[in-house]
Amino acid sequence: xxxxxxxxxxxxxxxxxxxxxxxxxxxxxxxxxxxxxxxxxxxxxxxxxxxxxxxxxxxxxxxxxxxxxxxxxxxxxxxxxxxxxxxxxxxxxxxxxxxxxxxxxxxxxxxxxxxxxxxxxxxxxxxxxxxxxxxxxxxxxxxxxxxxxxxxxxxxxxxxxxxxxxxxxxxxxxxxxxxxxxxxxxxxxxxxxxxxxxxxxxxxxxxxxxxxxxxxxxxxxxxxxxxxxxxxxxxxxxxxxxxxxxxxxxxxxxxxxxxxxxxxxxxxxxxxxxxxxxxxxxxxxxxxxxxxxxxxxxxxxxxxxxxxxxxxxxxxxxxxxxxxxxxxxxxxxxxxxxxxxxxxxxxxxxxxxxxxxxxxxxxxxxxxxxxxxxxxxxxxxxxxxxx
Numbered sequence: 465x466x467x468x469x470x471x472x473x474x475x476x477x478x479x480x481x482x483x484x485x486x487x488x489x490x491x492x493x494x495x496x497x498x499x500x501x502x503x504x505x506x507x508x509x510x511x512x513x514x515x516x517x518x519x520x521x522x523x524x525x526x527x528x529x530x531x532x533x534x535x536x537x538x539x540x541x542x543x544x545x546x547x548x549x550x551x552x553x554x555x556x557x558x559x560x561x562x563x564x565x566x567x568x569x570x571x572x573x574x575x576x577x578x579x580x581x582x583x584x585x586x587x588x589x590x591x592x593x594x595x596x597x598x599x600x601x602x603x604x605x606x607x608x609x610x611x612x613x614x615x616x617x618x619x620x621x622x623x624x625x626x627x628x629x630x631x632x633x634x635x636x637x638x639x640x641x642x643x644x645x646x647x648x649x650x651x652x653x654x655x656x657x658x659x660x661x662x663x664x665x666x667x668x669x670x671x672x673x674x675x676x677x678x679x680x681x682x683x684x685x686x687x688x689x690x691x692x693x694x695x696x697x698x699x700x701x702x703x704x705x706x707x708x709x710x711x712x713x714x715x716x717x718x719x720x721x722x723x724x725x726x727x728x729x730x731x732x733x734x735x736x737x738x739x740x741x742x743x744x745x746x747x748x749x750x751x752x753x754x755x756x757x758x759x760x761x762x763x764x765x766x767x768x769x770x771x772x773x774x775x776x777x778x779x780x781x782x783x784x785x786x787x788x789x790x791x792x793x794x795x796x797x798x799x800x801x802x803x804x805x806x807x808x809x810x811x812x813x814x815x816x817x818x819x820x821x822x823x824x825x826x827x828x829x830x831x832x833x834x835x836x837x838x839x840x841x842x843x844x845x846x847x848x849x850x851x
Contacts, residue, residue: 600719745841
């Protein structure tokens with residue numbers, strides 16, 4: 465596999481399975497709008513040309529949970545912007561729902577469907593592109609199967625049971641130091657009353673969000689990813705959304721014909737670390753970022769493990785993959801590479817004979833900064849004792 469192909473593979477691994485450690489470090493970390501289905505559809509449109517008339521949000525089931533029963537008089541704590549983010553995250557990760565939404569990015573729009581079910585403590589999810597790439601991601605408990613018809617490939621991964629394809633980062637005191645969280649408006653969307661919550665970055669190292677959260681169900685009817693100046697990078701708008709009491713198993717069966725596809729499986733646990741393993745650390749980090757997790761990980765289709773480090777500010781996260789270069793790769797000139805995968809940025813370079821690839825839903829300068837600051841430290845020597 466060439467250097468460029470390897471870089472693309474690592475970038476794809478982030479989109480499909482690279483955020484697992486971030487989920488372990490913070491179970492609510494997977495961004496609500498991160499679809500991993502970034503191929504452009506045939507029909508393009510600008511954000512301003514998005515359809516003005518969306519289908520209305522369909523009625524919730526007759527038997528409503530307490531989440532639907534919003535009190536008539538809310539206390540100041542219940543009305544706080546952070547409280548609405550918590551309610552939204554709880555709704556996304558604990559409720560049954562079936563929705564179709566448009567995903568806008570870079571002047572292109574793709575329609576997707578998300579099905580989410582919690583039954584007997586087991587989470588099942590299906591995220592499918594209705595046009596464009598035709599990709600599908602199906603999760604049943606800890607097993608995640610990724611159907612990539614544009615690559616004629618199926619990836620099978622094991623994920624932490626609590627990790628979801630959807631959700632929103634938890635808000636804490638650390639988050640508040642680097643983001644300004646406010647409720648800026650209350651408006652109607654799809655004939656529903658919504659709270660417009662903004663999560664604005666205080667510097668150039670992270671992105672922000674604007675969210676339209678349904679007052680009754682706490683579901684996000686519209687989500688925008690924005691840069692520091694408020695410019696929209698990515699947008700999701702639900703066209704239809706139901707919250708059924710029961711979703712059949714058949715709803716989680718893929719429509720992709722996999723005849724002739726390559727199957728890549730990574731169903732074993734992470735490789736055990738060895739005493740000789742180098743310890744990689746960042747000498748400097750952007751303000752607020754810290755290392756949240758570290759592990760050895762075997763990527764699908766590769767026999768060699770890579771080190772996986774996760775850096776986070778409590779809201780944004782960056783995964784860094786460290787892979788030892790083979791002798792034939794070491795003889796090639798080291799050329800830094802940059803890439804964009806939807807709203808995610810990726811940067812790859814070579815440090816001390818190791819390929820360093822940083823990927824995250826952050827500005828390009830942030831992944832470049834973190835990747836360039838990595839350095840290996842020798843493991844502590846084991847002294848021998850004479851008897």
